[in-house]
Amino acid sequence: MKRKSLFWSSRIKRRQNIWIIIRRFTTKYSQMNRPNRRGIAATLLLTAAILFSCTKVDNQFGDDFIPDDEQMKVCLDTLRGIDTYLTESDSFPTSGMVYGYMGSGWDPVFGRTKASFCAQYNMNYFTTGSEMFGIAPVFDSLMLWLTFNGSFYGDSSKTQKFNIYELTGYLDSDTTYYADFDPSSIVSDKVLFSFEITGVPSEEVMLKLDSEAAIEFAHRLMDTTGGTYTSDSLFHDAYKGFCFAPDPSSDPDACVYRLALASMEMGLYTRNFTDATATTPKDTVITYYSFDNTLFNQAHVSMISHDYTGTPIQGINDTLTTSTPLPYGYVQTLGGVATFVRFTDDFVDQLLGKVVAPYNSMVINKASLVWSLADPTAENFNQAPSRIGSYSDYRKFTGIPDYDYTYETSSGTSLIYGGYLDRTNGNYATDITIFLQKLIAKPDSAPRTMTLGPGGDLLAEFKQVKLKTGASDPPLRVIVAYTLVK
Structure with a gap:
């Protein structure tokens, strides 16, 4: 001993x-x-x-x-040698979101984002008695209430025209749908109703669906047999849902809106009579339909696409070691562009080269990867995500060991990882201590890549940021505090 x-x-x-x-x-x-x-x-x-x-x-x-093997030396260094490229997830899940997205918007840096969504609905409740429609219902009106979240992407001053289509095929509530889902095979070619939106409504929007197609649909909703209203499956056999999409003639350089599905509601107003001749009125019945109610098995999916044609963003998914590293990194929400990060052989050699005689090993005390905004202005701060995440598998949004945001959310603790926007210094500082320690322990087999994207709880927001990288001036850097051990 x-x-x-x-x-x-x-x-x-x-x-x-x-x-x-x-x-x-x-x-x-x-x-x-x-x-x-x-x-x-x-x-x-x-x-x-x-x-x-x-x-x-x-x-x-x-x-x-x-004892010699207990002597140590604490050091602080700055390391460079990080290559960055651009990538985009092809499996961004949208069926679990609490919002529906619709519209088309343009940004000179981040290009065009276009969105539409499909959603099922269920009968929530009706206002009178136990007869519901009764034996001889008479249609009065069909109303739809929409609640806009207040967030948007693009130019909200431009007027957009939106169409509502009836679904002809099924959405499965047990299936995960992604942003690239193609609904064309389950959407009717016939427009049920059209409406226009300008600006961002601060109050609930009430639409009266009074087109000929909508009135015909409303009569189908008045099922006096009651058979379609006895279960979710029977109801969705008859009424499969709606698709909300920009009209093809609408301005593509307007904006994308975000609607709260839980606040969307449809109301069918009818008059109930006591006899088949409809001569003795009994009650006015309002039947309400919900688009996101946890009591029902409802499916919904947003289709979101990004087009970077004519923008500085190029070479997406060109991430080979032989590819040219890019001078700027980009991070965008809603499954948009992200930054692929590779720690080069030169970086690893620098790191391992810190262990020199008479010392034999290194322990990382803290390693901070600092991402500076390319243009730290107030406008860009407001557009930037409040936090960025580092992912080992961006397809599944799996964080690196330092960024276990699922644990952070479930436990209510704060990770040392950080990653929050620092408006004072115009950067994000991310702690990658465990990531680098694994690289030191197994330099030949440990992961050397990660993907920088929005924070795990910000994926559904309208946020974007342009960052300096290893090819910028000054280049991306890692500040490392470490202990050398004999």
């Missing part, structure tokens, strides 16, 4: 005791009145000077008795 130096041990204890005395004295000192403090302060300064002067001569006494 290796023996530790008694001199080293006693010196540490002596320092600890000194600081305990000072801390306790400081606490008492803060509770004294001002006249007493002046005298005590002078005594405190004199005492501290005497105590610490006692360590001046023997400050290093005993170091020679420390």
Whole structure:
């Protein structure tokens, strides 16, 4: 068994005791009145000077008795040598989102984003009695209520025309749908109803579906047999849902809206009569239909596409080691562009080269990868995501070991990873300590790549940011604090 130096041990204890005395004295000192403090302060300064002067001569006494393999050296360095490319996820899930997206918007840097969505609905409740439509219902009106989230992408001052189509095929509530889902095979060619939106409505939008096609549809909703209203499956056999999409003639350079599915509702107004001749009115019945109610098995999916033609963004998914690293990285929500990061052989050699004789190993205390905004203006700060995440598998949104945001969310703790937007310094600082420690332990097999994307809880937002990279000036850097061990 290796023996530790008694001199080293006693010196540490002596320092600890000194600081305990000072801390306790400081606490008492803060509770004294001002006249007493002046005298005590002078005594405190004199005492501290005497105590610490006692360590001046023997400050290093005993170091020679420390075993060689317990001697360490703490260092701080800045490393460069990181290549970045652009990538885009082809499997961005949208069926689990609480929003529906529709519209088309343009940005000179991030290109065109276009969206539409399909959603099922179920009968939620009706307002009177137990007869519902009764034996001789008469149609009055069909209403649709939409709630816009307030967020948008693009130019909301332009008017957009939207169409509502009836679904002719099924959406399966047990299936995961992605942003590239093609609904053309399950959407009717016939427009059920059209409406226009300008600006971002701050209040609920109420639409009266009074087109000929909508009135015909409303009559089909009035099922007096009650058979289609007895189960979700029977209901969706008859009424499969709607698709909301921009009209082909609408301005493509307008904006994309976000609608809260839980607040969407359809209301069918009818009059119930007591006899088949419809001569004796009984009640006005309002039947409400919900688009996102946890009591029902409902499916919904948003189709979202990104087109970067005519923008600085190019070479997406060109991430081979022989590819040319790009001077800027881009991060966009809603399954848009992300930044693929590769730590080069040169970076790894620099890192491993820090271990030189007489030291044999390295322990990373903290490694911070700093991402600077390309143009840190107030406007770009507002458009940027409040946090960026580092992912080992961007298709599944699996974070690197330092960024286990699923655990962070479920446990209610805050990760050391950070990754938050620092408006003062115009950057994001991400902690990749565990990632680099694994690289040191197994430089030949440990992962050397990651993907930088929006924070895990921001994927459904309208956010985007342009970042400096390893090919920028100054280049991307990692600030590493580490300990060398003999």
